[in-house]
Amino acid sequence: MANFTERNDIVIRFSGDSGDGMQLTGTLFSDTTALLGNSVSTFPDYPAEIRAPQGTVAGVSGFQVHFSSSPIHTPGDYYDVLVAMNPAALKANARWAKRDATLILDSNAFDQDQLAKAGFCTNDPLVELKMENYNIIWAPLTSLTKEALKDSGLDLKSVLRCKNMLALGMCYYLFNYPLDHTEEYFKKKFAKKPQLVACNTTVLRAGYNFAANTHSFANTYKVAPSQLEKGKYRIINGNIATAWGFIAAAEKSGRPLFCGSYPITPATGILEELALRKDLGVKSLQCEDEIAGICTSIGAAFAGSLAVTTTSGPGLSLKSETIGLAVMTELPLVIVDVQRGGPSTGLPTKTEQSDLMQALYGRNGECPTIVMAASTPSSCFHYAFWAAKLSLEHMTPAILLTDGFIANGSIPWKIPDMDSYPEINPPIAKEGENYLPYRRDERRLARCWAIPGAKGLEHRIGGLEKDAIKGNVSHDPLNHQKMTELRAAKVAKVVDFIPAQEIIGDKEGDLLVVGWGGTYGHLLVAVKKMQKESKKVSMAHFNYINPLPKNTKDILGKFKKILVCELNMGQFASYLRMQFPQHDFLQYNKVQGLPFTVEELKIKMESVL
Amino acid sequence: MLTQQDFKTDQEVRWCPGCGDHAVLAALQRVLPVVAEKLHYNKEDFAVVSGIGCSSRLPYYVNAYGFHGIHGRATAISTGVKAANPKISTWQITGDGDALAIGGNHFIHAIRRNIDINILLFNNEIYGLTKGQYSPTSKFGSVTKTSPYGTIERPFNPGELVIGARGTFFARTLDGDLKLTQECLLEEALHNGTSVTEMLLNCVIFNDGTHSHFAGRDARAEKTIVLRHGEPMIFGANRDKGLALDDMKLKVVNLGENGITDKDLLVHDATEPDTAIHMLLAAMKSPDFPVALGIIRKVQDAEYNQKVQEQANEVFAKRKITTITELLNSGETWEVK
Numbered sequence: 001m002a003n004f005t006e007r008n009d010i011v012i013r014f015s016g017d018s019g020d021g022m023q024l025t026g027t028l029f030s031d032t033t034a035l036l037g038n039s040v041s042t043f044p045d046y047p048a049e050i051r052a053p054q055g056t057v058a059g060v061s062g063f064q065v066h067f068s069s070s071p072i073h074t075p076g077d078y079y080d081v082l083v084a085m086n087p088a089a090l091k092a093n094a095r096w097a098k099r100d101a102t103l104i105l106d107s108n109a110f111d112q113d114q115l116a117k118a119g120f121c122t123n124d125p126l127v128e129l130k131m132e133n134y135n136i137i138w139a140p141l142t143s144l145t146k147e148a149l150k151d152s153g154l155d156l157k158s159v160l161r162c163k164n165m166l167a168l169g170m171c172y173y174l175f176n177y178p179l180d181h182t183e184e185y186f187k188k189k190f191a192k193k194p195q196l197v198a199c200n201t202t203v204l205r206a207g208y209n210f211a212a213n214t215h216s217f218a219n220t221y222k223v224a225p226s227q228l229e230k231g232k233y234r235i236i237n238g239n240i241a242t243a244w245g246f247i248a249a250a251e252k253s254g255r256p257l258f259c260g261s262y263p264i265t266p267a268t269g270i271l272e273e274l275a276l277r278k279d280l281g282v283k284s285l286q287c288e289d290e291i292a293g294i295c296t297s298i299g300a301a302f303a304g305s306l307a308v309t310t311t312s313g314p315g316l317s318l319k320s321e322t323i324g325l326a327v328m329t330e331l332p333l334v335i336v337d338v339q340r341g342g343p344s345t346g347l348p349t350k351t352e353q354s355d356l357m358q359a360l361y362g363r364n365g366e367c368p369t370i371v372m373a374a375s376t377p378s379s380c381f382h383y384a385f386w387a388a389k390l391s392l393e394h395m396t397p398a399i400l401l402t403d404g405f406i407a408n409g410s411i412p413w414k415i416p417d418m419d420s421y422p423e424i425n426p427p428i429a430k431e432g433e434n435y436l437p438y439r440r441d442e443r444r445l446a447r448c449w450a451i452p453g454a455k456g457l458e459h460r461i462g463g464l465e466k467d468a469i470k471g472n473v474s475h476d477p478l479n480h481q482k483m484t485e486l487r488a489a490k491v492a493k494v495v496d497f498i499p500a501q502e503i504i505g506d507k508e509g510d511l512l513v514v515g516w517g518g519t520y521g522h523l524l525v526a527v528k529k530m531q532k533e534s535k536k537v538s539m540a541h542f543n544y545i546n547p548l549p550k551n552t553k554d555i556l557g558k559f560k561k562i563l564v565c566e567l568n569m570g571q572f573a574s575y576l577r578m579q580f581p582q583h584d585f586l587q588y589n590k591v592q593g594l595p596f597t598v599e600e601l602k603i604k605m606e607s608v609l
Numbered sequence: 610m611l612t613q614q615d616f617k618t619d620q621e622v623r624w625c626p627g628c629g630d631h632a633v634l635a636a637l638q639r640v641l642p643v644v645a646e647k648l649h650y651n652k653e654d655f656a657v658v659s660g661i662g663c664s665s666r667l668p669y670y671v672n673a674y675g676f677h678g679i680h681g682r683a684t685a686i687s688t689g690v691k692a693a694n695p696k697i698s699t700w701q702i703t704g705d706g707d708a709l710a711i712g713g714n715h716f717i718h719a720i721r722r723n724i725d726i727n728i729l730l731f732n733n734e735i736y737g738l739t740k741g742q743y744s745p746t747s748k749f750g751s752v753t754k755t756s757p758y759g760t761i762e763r764p765f766n767p768g769e770l771v772i773g774a775r776g777t778f779f780a781r782t783l784d785g786d787l788k789l790t791q792e793c794l795l796e797e798a799l800h801n802g803t804s805v806t807e808m809l810l811n812c813v814i815f816n817d818g819t820h821s822h823f824a825g826r827d828a829r830a831e832k833t834i835v836l837r838h839g840e841p842m843i844f845g846a847n848r849d850k851g852l853a854l855d856d857m858k859l860k861v862v863n864l865g866e867n868g869i870t871d872k873d874l875l876v877h878d879a880t881e882p883d884t885a886i887h888m889l890l891a892a893m894k895s896p897d898f899p900v901a902l903g904i905i906r907k908v909q910d911a912e913y914n915q916k917v918q919e920q921a922n923e924v925f926a927k928r929k930i931t932t933i934t935e936l937l938n939s940g941e942t943w944e945v946k
Contacts, residue, residue: 307689
């Protein structure tokens with residue numbers, strides 16, 4: 001083990017059947033790399049079925065980890081190491097191998113039956129896939145696990161469930177990582193089942209020792225710690241970060257947090273985390289359907305809560321009418337849409353950015369809301385906080401877009417100092433005032449929020465058009481025109497309260513790459529590579545979509561070409577065209593349920609220059 | 610003490626003259642001061658939530674915190690109000706279309722959760738605001754604008770729906786009986802759980818007289834029975850008829866005939882958790898049976914917010930994390946120096 005090669009960064013992909021525990025294996029591996037100071041980015045990629053037919057390509061579940069000694073922003077396009085628990089896993093991932101990739105394959109799983117299930121025609125899958133020249137490590141993961149646990153007293157099914165830890169042990173050897181962190185995890189996770197602690201530890205060590213003793217790898221590798229900014233770090237995924245952002249906003253605003261929601265992939269993690277947080281006074285209500293999710297939240301908003309509801313595309317469709325009600329009643333309400341492949345049920349577990357137009361316009365009537373997007377797993381915290389702040393202070397619903405990629409992906413995160421976050425001051429009506437429900441302040445055009453229980457502020461609001469001051473039902477034509485304009489102006493005024501759009505790179509040049517939301521990491525890496533090659537390429541990545549930052553117009557005018565890259569058919573490009581018809585917006589679009597790759601982005605950028 | 614006047618607004622009441630909704634509004638405005646007195650609420654502690662339909666205009670006429678929602682969603686919105694702030698006495702106004710068609714899912718699930726909201730279900734067996742289409746409670750064969758040859762759909766009986774979902778409170782009243790309506794509303798407020806009172810209302814324009822064969826002044830004594838907890842089930846202008854159980858079915862018997870006395874009659878037990886008898890009572894239809902009015906079912910069971918509070922108390926007593934900063938720093942963290 002004395003000999004190892006230093007590497008700057010490595011991409012490893014754990015892949016197997018849905019039941020093989022690949023998500024856990026990947027998570028444990030990435031936790032270890034992060035704890036040892038590497039930059040890390042992960043990409044869980046799993047099928048919609050809980051247990052798709054065993055051994056088939058459709059049932060393959062993967063978890064990719066990119067770790068590095070320098071800052072990284074994506075989980076990587078292509079892998080250096082693939083752990084394939086069966087032939088289907090090898091087949092599903094063949095196209096993502098780097099030329100010199102190492103493949104760790106469970107030799108026990110490559111029998112005729114499994115090869116047939118994976119759709120191989122011959123007994124030589126490597127030849128079929130033209131992968132015979134890769135660095136192939138055959139390891140009998142199944143039989144080694146059985147052997148290691150033969151005296152454990154564990155039943156066969158449970159024994160076989162440990163084989164992912166054998167693969168993990170081998171990988172720890174390959175990258176010279178210690179086992180302690182993962183062993184600590186076993187102790188905590190199985191605190192009440194010492195037998196499982198012992199078995200998993202045994203198998204993990206067996207994997208490590210097998211790799212060492214059999215000289216499985218000609219070379220082992222070491223990735224030095226990354227030069228991260230000083231401070232305290234933790235691992236976070238986008239869904240947890242979103243939930244925590246709302247909890248932070250509740251604390252800063254003094255408003256109790258309420259989440260009415262309905263389980264939907266890939267957004268459920270937010271509801272699950274909020275359900276857990278009774279210790280911080282969070283109220284969550286799992287409703288009978290998506291509509292009840294948002295309706296209970298609007299009821300809670302009326303009753304004085306910081307109300308949020310969480311969903312994905314199909315659920316946003318169902319919530320449309322009630323978003324309109326929140327626009328009309330001018331109540332604060334945050335709607336999170338963790339986007340996935342659509343339309344309809346689409347690709348529930350795969351990422352996409354195709355709900356932008358729905359978020360902007362998918363309602364009856366003239367119905368503007370704030371629309372924002374988070375761009376990395378950890379930035380979900382920041383934008384959830386800001387969506388709540390803007391919604392509360394401007395008395396208007398806000399839609400926060402994240403996506404399956406950043407919701408499930410995790411990265412190390414420098415824990416923010418809550419003192420650096422601003423207070424949130426919703427315009428709550430005071431007792432003793434002559435309360436007029438639709439009277440507004442001049443700066444924000446926000447109406448005041450009178451909360452049930454406050455003496456003398458009883459009032460009636462609802463979905464019918466209201467008189468501009470008193471809030472009584474009004475069908476007056478000019479009042480409707482005025483109210484429609486006021487609701488639009490109120491959202492437009494949010495522009496005075498959001499930061500200017502940043503540019504990464506020079507303020508002028510040949511090409512401005514424009515993106516929004518979860519594509520940030522891939523776009524950034526591709527643009528930086530272009531800049532390194534002295535190309536005059538800059539990047540503007542948007543988090544505030546409605547309204548757009550004030551300086552957007554100025555930014556766009558400074559570049560010869562503008563290329564809008566998004567995981568849809570060009571929705572943000574169309575939106576920009578509507579607002580800035582003087583510019584020509586080139587498009588790069590992908591709808592495969594997958595993130596961009598840095599490589600394809602770079603090729604596109606080169607082609608338009 | 611608060612009065613009926615305190616709960617009136619300056620808004621002009623716009624229901625049709627003769628609409629049953631006027632009577633329910635008056636009953637509610639009379640009951641709220643009594644509820645305030647009995648349960649120590651102030652005026653600002655009342656919220657009235659509605660969906661869409663003629664009846665759903667009601668919140669505009671009650672001087673309380675009012676929310677006029679969207680079609681079918683009143684139950685979900687009122688659930689949110691009550692879940693967010695259990696101290697608010699939450700009243701929900703809904704109709705047969707709002708609660709049982711478009712909002713049917715929310716309705717049964719609120720009942721399943723048993724959250725303490727007081728539902729006033731206005732049942733006129735017709736869509737009034739859209740001018741006369743059949744509703745989920747319209748009688749089989751009803752001729753309406755969308756069933757010009759008569760409906761071929763079987764109607765819901767709201768009582769069977771509530772009790773079938775193991776609802777803990779169900780009452781039924783008539784728009785023509787202000788006193789009974791007030792009684793039912795007060796009992797709703799006193800009941801800790803989801804309570805539903807079905808108001809049998811007349812729509813003078815589109816479904817005039819739909820209930821009059823038993824609810825009309827002349828018919829009422831013979832064709833309805835007001836159930837009172839602990840009392841034998843007797844009805845009739847001369848109180849000469851009663852309800853008895855025969856072979857698992859209800860039977861109308863004449864007192865004094867064949868030696869039948871009030872000892873042979875069923876005694877109403879609104880607090881019986883078993884749903885069987887309540888279901889039979891709620892299902893009684895004219896002309897074979899008297900229509901059951903009054904508090905048909907009122908049983909104690911776990912209320913949603915009470916359970917939420919119990920869980921929260923337990924978690925709070927053992928909690929290690931008390932602020933967002935502690936949460937951010939919880940679990941696995943590491944220092945980069």
